[in-house]
Each structure stands twice: as C-alpha cells, then as structure tokens.
Amino acid sequence: MRRSKKHLAVASAAALLIVVPAGVSANAWAQSNSNSEVASDGLALASGEPGMWVIDGISADQAQALLVDGVDVVDVDTDTAMIIADADEAEELRAEGWDIGFHDTVYKDVPPTAAQDQYYGGYRTAAAHEANLHNVANANPDLAQVFDIGDSWLKTQGQGGHDIWAICLTNIQPGDCERNPDSDKPRISIISQLHAREISTGEISWRFIDHLVAGYGSDPRVTDLLDSTEIWIVPIANPDGVDIVASGGNQPLLQRKNANTSYGNCTGTRIGVDLNRNHNFKWGGAGTNPCGETYQGPSAGSEPETQALESLFASIHPAQKGPGDNDPAPADARDVMISIHSFGEYIIHPWAWTTASAPNRTELRNLGLQMAQSNGYLVGTAAETVGYLAPGGTDDFAYGTLGVASYTFEVGPRWGQCGGFLPAYSCMDSQLWEPNRDALLTAAEAAAVPYQS
Ligand SMILES: [Zn+2]
Numbered sequence: 001m002r003r004s005k006k007h008l009a010v011a012s013a014a015a016l017l018i019v020v021p022a023g024v025s026a027n028a029w030a031q032s033n034s035n036s037e038v039a040s041d042g043l044a045l046a047s048g049e050p051g052m053w054v055i056d057g058i059s060a061d062q063a064q065a066l067l068v069d070g071v072d073v074v075d076v077d078t079d080t081a082m083i084i085a086d087a088d089e090a091e092e093l094r095a096e097g098w099d100i101g102f103h104d105t106v107y108k109d110v111p112p113t114a115a116q117d118q119y120y121g122g123y124r125t126a127a128a129h130e131a132n133l134h135n136v137a138n139a140n141p142d143l144a145q146v147f148d149i150g151d152s153w154l155k156t157q158g159q160g161g162h163d164i165w166a167i168c169l170t171n172i173q174p175g176d177c178e179r180n181p182d183s184d185k186p187r188i189s190i191i192s193q194l195h196a197r198e199i200s201t202g203e204i205s206w207r208f209i210d211h212l213v214a215g216y217g218s219d220p221r222v223t224d225l226l227d228s229t230e231i232w233i234v235p236i237a238n239p240d241g242v243d244i245v246a247s248g249g250n251q252p253l254l255q256r257k258n259a260n261t262s263y264g265n266c267t268g269t270r271i272g273v274d275l276n277r278n279h280n281f282k283w284g285g286a287g288t289n290p291c292g293e294t295y296q297g298p299s300a301g302s303e304p305e306t307q308a309l310e311s312l313f314a315s316i317h318p319a320q321k322g323p324g325d326n327d328p329a330p331a332d333a334r335d336v337m338i339s340i341h342s343f344g345e346y347i348i349h350p351w352a353w354t355t356a357s358a359p360n361r362t363e364l365r366n367l368g369l370q371m372a373q374s375n376g377y378l379v380g381t382a383a384e385t386v387g388y389l390a391p392g393g394t395d396d397f398a399y400g401t402l403g404v405a406s407y408t409f410e411v412g413p414r415w416g417q418c419g420g421f422l423p424a425y426s427c428m429d430s431q432l433w434e435p436n437r438d439a440l441l442t443a444a445e446a447a448a449v450p451y452q453s
Pocket of ligand 1: 195342
C-alpha cells in the first residue's frame with residue numbers, strides 16, 4: 001500500500017458503494033463496468049504492471065484528495081478521474097468503494113530498438129539529447145549555442161547524474177544568446193521532460209530544434225523567426241528521471257519526479273520531488289507525502305533542477321510584473337515560456353495555484369487560442385483543463401515572478417496507441433510533433449508582444 005491509511009476514511013466515506021458480484025473476477029468486472037474505451041488486453045496486465053484506470057463518480061475535490069494522498073491521478077474530468085495503477089492498487093481502491101475500471105495499457109507494442117542511445121522503439125536517452133545539442137551547436141555556430149545551466153540532483157551528490165543543458169537558437173549577432181535579461185531580441189523559453197515519463201515531450205523539443213536549424217535560410221517562416229527572436233530550449237529538464245525511465249528499455253519505468261532519495265523511505269519510481277510542484281512561487285499546497293507523485297519537496301525551490309530553471313529564466317527574461325497577485329504584466333511586456341508535458345491535449349495558462357483569474361487572463365487565453373488553431377487543444381487554466389490545481393509549477397513561476405506569458409502544453413491523447421505517457425514511437429511525427437509544430441512557432445512569433453496577440 002503506497003498511501004497512508006489515515007486518509008482513507010476521507011475517500012471511503014464519500015465514495016459510491018459498488019459491490020463486485022460474487023464469482024466475478026475483479027478484472028472481468030472492471031472490464032464490463034468501465035466505459036467504452038476499455039481495451040481487451042487489460043486482462044493481460046502482468047502482476048505489478050501499471051495500467052490506466054478510470055474512476056467514475058468522483059468529484060474534483062475527491063480526486064484532489066486521492067492525488068495528495070499519493071495516488072497517481074493523471075487527469076480529472078467532470079465526474080471521472082484517470083489514474084495509473086497496477087491491478088493490486090486498483091483492487092485496493094475498489095475495496096475502498098471507488099467505481100474503478102480498466103481503461104488502457106501503459107505499454108504499447110514496440111519494434112526492437114537497435115541503437116544504444118534509444119529505448120522503447122526510438123525514444124532518445126538523456127545522453128543522446130545532450131550529444132544532439134552539442135552536435136547542433138558545433139554544426140551551426142552562427143545559429144546555436146549551448147549552456148550548462150546547472151546540475152541534476154545526482155550530480156550534486158557526486159553520484160553520476162548530469163549537467164542540465166539549454167540551447168539558444170537565433171541568427172546570432174553580437175550580444176545575442178547571452179544570459180542578460182535586457183536582450184535586443186525577444187525570447188521564448190521551452191522546456192520538456194520536467195516530468196521524466198512524459199517521453200514524447202523531449203522528442204518534440206528535439207524535432208523543434210531540428211526544424212529551426214534545418215529551415216534557416218530556406219523556410220521563410222523559420223528564417224524570419226530566427227532573425228528576430230531567441231529561442232531557448234531545455235529538452236531534458238529532469239535528466240536523472242529520464243535515465244530511470246529509459247532504464248526500463250521496452251517497458252520504460254514511470255518515473256515522474258527527480259531522483260532525490262533524501263525524503264521518506266520511498267522505493268522504485270516513488271522516489272524524488274515533483275519538480276513541477278517545487279517552484280519558488282506560491283509553493284505549498286501540493287503533495288506532502290514524499291512517496292507521492294506530486295511531492296512538493298521540503299521547501300520552495302529545494303531541488304537543483306528547479307534552481308537551474310529559475311536562474312535561467314531570471315537571467316534571460318526581464319522582470320515585468322508587480323508583486324501583487326492581481327498586478328498585471330504591462331500590455332507591452334515581452335517573452336513567452338512553454339513547459340511541454342503530456343497528456344490530455346490541453347494548452348494551460350496561469351493560474352495553476354488557484355481557481356482565481358490571473359490578471360492577464362484574457363491576453364494569456366487569446367495567445368493560447370491562437371496556438372490551439374494548429375493542435376486543436378482545449379485552452380484554459382489547470383482547473384479548467386486537467387481538473388486539479390498545481391501550485392509550485394513552472395508556468396506560474398515564470399508568469400508570476402517575471403510576467404512572461406507562460407503555458408503548459410499537455411500533448412497527446414489520453415489513450416490508445418498514441419496516447420498516455422508512453423505513446424508508440426511511430427506516433428511521434430504525425431500525431432505528436434506535427435500538430436504542435438505550428439503551435440510552437442506561433443508562440444515564438446508572439447514573443448515580442450505576447451499580450452497583444
Ligand atoms: Zn507533466
């Protein structure tokens with residue numbers, strides 16, 4: 001049991017009472033009672049293998065309570081919640097009274113992966129991403145420059161780990177791609193795989209980098225963009241976590257957090273701090289169970305990965321917002337930040353820490369809607385999209401402290417071969433990259449005056 005028992009009464013008292021008929025196996029019951037998206041191979045989940053499950057008849061508050069309790073709640077709708085759990089964990093929730101049904105497998109069929117630096121059909125490891133950034137910069141010195149922005153937790157402990165890398169892309173002129181917030185050109189920051197298991201997101205960054213350097217001088221849209229704007233990308237924001245994910249090979253481990261083992265007696269993929277709950281803005285109110293998936297850490301900005309991102313943002317984006325929650329960024333404020341996550345097909349704008357409206361809500365939403373013209377995603381706040389609050393996130397930090405127009409993308413559908421955390425690699429180009437390419441270009445093109453889109 002991963003959760004502390006003391007919280008269970010809260011969930012149970014509020015839950016619907018569903019009785020599994022005698023003589024019917026739990027899996028068969030789950031399959032016959034969940035919704036029409038049920039996959040027949042749910043019966044084939046091996047012991048301990050994670051699957052995606054749907055809880056019906058659950059309120060947003062109840063889902064939030066389960067999440068804070070350590071359940072891996074990944075999406076909340078009007079009266080349903082999607083969770084990741086193995087069959088035993090699902091059975092425990094059912095025993096508590098929740099109406100839970102099997103929804104989809106986590107692992108999709110994958111062709112054998114030959115390359116050393118790939119896993120699960122072609123996804124690139126953290127080391128491959130790092131090598132790629134250096135290769136791109138070496139091959140395109142007039143367009144790209146790499147920066148070591150800090151250390152992963154394991155590296156700070158002398159236990160291997162990684163430097164965290166950013167790449168700056170622009171038609172480099174004197175003064176460009178320097179860590180100085182008063183740059184001549186407006187900037188967009190893009191980060192991915194802050195949640196390590198969201199494996200499609202680093203691949204989207206990889207493709208965006210390729211698209212920019214390959215298109216300069218031939219693609220007019222890309223050429224104009226790189227002549228006018230700096231694009232800063234951190235493809236692997238949580239490299240220790242990505243190493244854990246990739247260590248599973250064709251069954252990637254579902255590590256979400258970083259690899260910090262300082263807190264709690266957590267095992268397996270339950271170790272670490274949720275880096276998207278750890279930021280130094282409105283920190284607190286997320287998970288306090290160190291083994292929970294949304295563990296916020298012991299204090300705001302406690303993790304080296306968080307510190308690396310925050311110092312990068314503060315060094316390249318001007319501070320443009322007053323200190324009050326309702327102080328807007330001015331209409332002529334510049335710069336955009338996008339944190340790419342999966343899944344759900346959402347474009348999320350601040351606030352995520354509260355249901356209250358951000359002072360630039362209308363303008364943030366307008367640019368979100370413009371980006372959504374290419375990917376078709378639902379635009380809204382965290383409460384309006386994923387259905388739960390996410391205090392301490394990167395988007396609220398970048399908007400709340402600097403006034404940068406900030407977004408979280410949740411790429412990819414909820415289920416199916418191209419859905420969930422681990423879409424088949426064959427889905428990457430047509431289902432995940434191509435629908436988001438123009439959304440990212442639109443965001444970058446708006447960097448000069450994002451609140452006037
Ligand atoms: Zn995420």
